[in-house]
Amino acid sequence: MKALSRIAYIVLGVTFAWAGVVKLSDPEAFLSSILTYQIFGSSVAVVAALVVPYLELCVGFSLATGALRGGGRWLAGGLTLVFLLLLFQGAIRGLNVDCGCFGSNAKSETTGYAWPIARDLLMLAGLAIGIVGERVANKREEQ
Amino acid sequence: MGKGGHYSGGLSMRSFKEAFCLVAIAVVCGGIAYFIHPRAPSFGIDKLERQLEEVQGMAEVFWVDARADEDFERAHLDGAISLNIEHWEEQLVDFLDRWPPDATTIVYCSSLACMRSHEIVERLREELGIEEVYVLKGGWESLLEAGIVEEGGS
Numbered sequence: 001m002k003a004l005s006r007i008a009y010i011v012l013g014v015t016f017a018w019a020g021v022v023k024l025s026d027p028e029a030f031l032s033s034i035l036t037y038q039i040f041g042s043s044v045a046v047v048a049a050l051v052v053p054y055l056e057l058c059v060g061f062s063l064a065t066g067a068l069r070g071g072g073r074w075l076a077g078g079l080t081l082v083f084l085l086l087l088f089q090g091a092i093r094g095l096n097v098d099c100g101c102f103g104s105n106a107k108s109e110t111t112g113y114a115w116p117i118a119r120d121l122l123m124l125a126g127l128a129i130g131i132v133g134e135r136v137a138n139k140r141e142e143q
Numbered sequence: 144m145g146k147g148g149h150y151s152g153g154l155s156m157r158s159f160k161e162a163f164c165l166v167a168i169a170v171v172c173g174g175i176a177y178f179i180h181p182r183a184p185s186f187g188i189d190k191l192e193r194q195l196e197e198v199q200g201m202a203e204v205f206w207v208d209a210r211a212d213e214d215f216e217r218a219h220l221d222g223a224i225s226l227n228i229e230h231w232e233e234q235l236v237d238f239l240d241r242w243p244p245d246a247t248t249i250v251y252c253s254s255l256a257c258m259r260s261h262e263i264v265e266r267l268r269e270e271l272g273i274e275e276v277y278v279l280k281g282g283w284e285s286l287l288e289a290g291i292v293e294e295g296g297s
Contacts, residue, residue, distance in 0.1 A: 027176065028258050031184040035256035042189045049184050051173035058165040071161025096254070 001140070005133025012126045013064025016076060020056030027053070037086050038095060055079070063130070076127055084120045087113055184258070191264050192280040193249065195289055203246040207238070209260040210252050210283065220251070220292055228262055239271075248276040254284040 023030040031049035062072030091113040206223035215225040226234045252260040260278040267273045286292045
């Protein structure tokens, strides 16, 4: 169980870290993505665009290496739940979450909710595997 | 509460402190990025924006389309000129030829979330010293919703 827990944490950590690294290169593009959800004011969106990529990187590093993992677990769960809530409200409101501002820039239709929601649910499942696996392994060690 | 690196059940004080540390590191890094990152977003972007209703009440408006060339060619607002970040140097010449100094310049891109128009407005303000230049809030989408343009043509 310990090995399974470690693998789950490493996979989850790398995923979080990669998500952060991708956004780090262009905070303005990430700001654009945040604004497509039409839920945050511009100042809050700017703060999120600057801080969230580093938070994802820190959480990813924490989960993968074990450093500060107690906090990393909660933040990973919290961030994923926030992402899911944003996606759900976007889907319910029929928002176009892909503005294409840095691509073809054409107005596209509301698509692509299924995969991000599935991905976030998989991440929550991975986190649960990590936590449960760790707990079971620790109990076995104590017995 | 676990021992050493063991799993610590609920949201213990230790987990809270660790989470706080991670958030603090992210906030500091984000703060540094705000000052040194070349593509860091700036605060107060909404001060550059004008609603369509406000624009419609303006005496004279000079429209600038900040979307990509192919989008401009597909459809654009009557009288608008193309000025985008990809072809800034070339298109600026045409802009300067046609820009009426007495008009308010309104820049639009694709949607509420599109930041290209903000970048164009900031460059026109900083590099050319134009003061009466704003972003159309909602961009092309707001023009479509108002029935001013159609998807296939203006």
